[in-house]
Amino acid sequence: MDKSRQTIVMFWIVHVGLIFFLYPADIIGSLSVGHWSAVLLGFIIHVSLVALYTKGLSYCAPLNVIDLFQRVGRLFAFAMLLPLAVYFVLIIIITVRAYAEIVTVIFLGNTPLWTIMLLFLAVSVFICQLGVESIFRTGILIALLFFPFLILVLILSFQNADWHYLLPLMDRDAATFAYALRRPFLKSLFAFIGGFLFLGFIPSRVSYQSRKIVYASLGLLPFFLASVYIPLLTFGENTASKFPFPFIMAVDTVDVSWLMFDRVTMFFMISLLCFVILFLSLVMWMTLLLLKRGMPALKAPTAGLLLAAAIYIVCLLVPNWNAVERLMWWNTVPRLYAAFVIPLAVFALGLRHRRRETVRP
């Protein structure tokens, strides 16, 4: 049964949830003029990786990434997937810790950090235990409820835009891609990469058309651009680069006189947080899939709870925001691995798989 629509919605949810919090600061920090160039560069990398990955997957249609790697050999699969599992666990830790911190900074000043992290983890473990099809359906429902609202706030947030800040369009730095190896840009890649790997893990009964996914990923470009340009147009580059969460600051300046709420931003951000929770449960589900392949003795509910407990303990051990930033930087290497090696390997193996299939009558 074709479930392209569910997959696309999930794909969007995952990325939109990741874009608006940390990504704008990284892009604004990586260059001073012509931010569109950095956004586009990242985006092109993203789309081409998604295309490669889905193409490779469609070549070996009913197999998922784990099966594909295991065909080559157990040891190979282990060597390839272990870093991926590490990357997933790190992502969960960083996301839970970072977003809990963001929540306390922005609107729950009095609530202790550990309760928020507990809430995030508990909910995502609960959702991930329900299985991937439930996650997808939840995604549809959540998207129906929250997306209209997100779009509305996104449009409203252009209220204070000063379009002169668009200029200058370009300088030597932006034109030569000199920023591409700078730390903030590499960090910004997480918004492009974290999300799409789930496409290779969903079981074959949830099938999708890879072409549609690639088209759908093109639709994300406005979100990427808006997340960077709304703060830039509102504050100007000089001011925007001083904020830790420039986009949120920019949305905070919006004043809608006909609403009974003063801070529309809050609903906006919380909707995004809900998307992040879905993302967390998806990543957790993938991690559990990997773990269960590695250790078949683990049973479903216990494995999930153990994983969540371990992650929770690590999260508690992260003392402050600097440590989170350091973790994010450390995660760059596994991230680059997950971003480039896995899709390329999948593509290569998929190609090989197809050749064999065609040779064999």
Add this chain to the structure above:
Amino acid sequence: MLLPAFLKSRQARDMDLFLHSLYLAEEPVVLAGYTSLIDLPQTIVMLRQLALNADDAGKPLFDRDSGVGTPLREPGEQEVLDALAAGDALICSESGDRWLRLVPVGRTLSRALESPTTENVLRGAISAFNEDLDTNVGLVKKHMSSDMLRIRSYTLGLSQRRKTVLLYAEGKIREPLLRSIVQKLETLPDRDISDLQALSAFFGFSKWSPITRFNTSELPQEAAFALEHGKAVLLLDRFPFALVLPSLLSDMFVSQNDRNFPVIIMFSFRILRILGVLVNVLLPGLYVALVSVNPEVLRIEIALSIAGSREGVPYPSLVETLLLLLVLELTLESAIRLPKTIGPTITMVGGIILGQAVVQAKLVSNVLIIILAASTIANFTVIGFQNATALRLYKYLLLVLSAMFGVLGLFIGIVVICAYFSYGNTFGIPYLSRWKAGRRYG
């Protein structure tokens, strides 16, 4: 013991068991049955006519093709009792060696067709199901006069034999769904199906889930609509509701009756119902979140006026809301049990005395009264009482989460509820699927 003697001894225990001696076709026989189920004089008149006809045709009374009844060959005690309990009459010869089972003139033990009591219809067929199974099947047949309609009958239960009828439209219903239902029904339960809990346990549905797996409806037109759209309908004897399988989220918002209105009005009804659900589930939680955790979200004027109305209320907003909700739930529950004549009194007591006095006594804020009233009214925009009651429960989850985490808790509560909805399924059909006849979307 000879069977007539057995029945005589049985008479001591069942006071409504009659053994009536009479002559049919010049043969002395005994007519047995329950007076509570059988109209005796009418039955005797009918019997005489039948016996006369048989005699004219030259057929012996106890013959298979005499047209009086079906002969029983050396029936056991249990068989005789079963036949009597089913409401049939028995004729046995004086010697007790030959038996006939026949359908007598029964007493009318069901109410006449009436309009529904739990679902109101504004435009559309108003007749509702009643307790008589055959009437119900007939009603559905009247509403769906199609040769695709298939009817299968089962008798479930151990000591209480309960007739159950499964209806479906051949060619419309999805085969796997039909197969799993029939498979379940044919395994025959090892316990009595006295209520829907027992039935859903028999079908293997989760015991604790607040999502109803049977969408119940009192209206034959809804049942016919469901059948035409490839769902299965179960009718239980003595149960004036049709059980529609599978139950879906859209059943909360979509009713066949809507289609008797212009399309735009139909859609506005549905949007209204969806809004009703959101208002009902979200408002109390939102109030608690905004008052106790995130007051800065509100515009300063509203925040001040709410704070002003809460002035003098001695406890946190969660307790305040829970208190008033408790009173509301009590009112709802008691309104079901109240005699119709006392209903208005409760409205007055609830509305004026509780509403007005509770504010003046500064026990709760008047904004809360507005919010809970809106929420309770919104609760019943949903179709089906079983859905409305389930919604009442979700409200409390959101309330608690909101009190702990403010607006964040509220939204995460929504995610949890959505996830729970997406997990629910009936015979493998997800609760959230969009239903089209014969096809299924995610």
